Amino acid sequence: MTLPECPLEREVIAAIVAGRWPHDCDELLHVHAAECGVCKEVAAIADLLRVERETLHEEVNVPSAGQIWWRAAIRARLEASRQAARPLSWLFGASVACAAGLAASLVELLWSPVRQVVGGLTPAWTPLLGVGEIGRLLPAIADLTSLTATGGFLLLGAAACLVLAPLALYFALSDD
């Protein structure tokens, strides 16, 4: 399909957009637009839209350039801060997960000696716990202490560091 075109179409539009139509433009262009089907249509639409554009320009109250600039600057800074805070949040989440895992393994590690101790005591719970019984219990507690003291304290220390270090970092780097 061949679209109807007119070589003067652009000139008609330019005259209307610039506000030269119909009185300040070339008389020949005006005569041509009255006769040419394409230009007549284009002139009708362009004039209608020109009126709309001018009215909108009169009506609009756009914010000042300074206001737009200032808001953009604030927003850019805010986005930069958010971006900077994102790895810290990830670090915090990862530490919490690590600490939870470590705590679970510690419980597992300490559970069997505790059970052994408690299991050894079970028959002894039934009579009243006298001085002699406590005396019998003391070596068992001492055994447990020696067990946890070797690896348990190390693990506890590591877990505490993992939890406390990101917290300390967070509070040190946060706003207030």
Place this chain on the structure above:
Amino acid sequence: MREVTLSDVERLGAFGDAERTFLMTEEAFRAFYEQTARPLWAYLARITADSRLADDLLQETYYRFLRTRAEFESDDHRRNYLFRIGTNLVRDHWRRFTTEDRHLTESARVEERVAGAPEADRAVRRLDLARAMAHMKPRERSLLWLAYAQGCSHEEIAAVLGLKKASLKALLFRARKRLIALLGTPHVPGAGR
């Protein structure tokens, strides 16, 4: 984690940082803004048929423009890029609404906008145009506005709307015909001169 906020001191710092963050100086931006803000607002208001939305989109458009790392060959290129950002933002906004919602919103706002027009004849013409435009596709509105209200060349329109120049002529022709059909017999300006 707490939400990130800026203190007053940081706000002042942000103002100082702006020229490092943006590729434009404040002075250059002011000059560019004075040239483009009203045409851009009119374009956004006309294609969205919503002046409040146009206000929001105007700010967002300039923000994205300032954040861009693109380099511009000329003022026209810079201007077209700005209009392209605006067009994309309008498209994103429309994707969130169904066509029906859009149409209802636009029709309801047409009369509200035209009610304040001072001259009766002008008001009637604007109302007719607004009603006709409300029935057109967003792309058709953009095409007509850029071509006939702003006088953009086909190259410029293609750059703003992201269309191929070869298909533009046919699209523009169809949009024009559609508007004429919706408006009825067009008024030819200065016909009785």
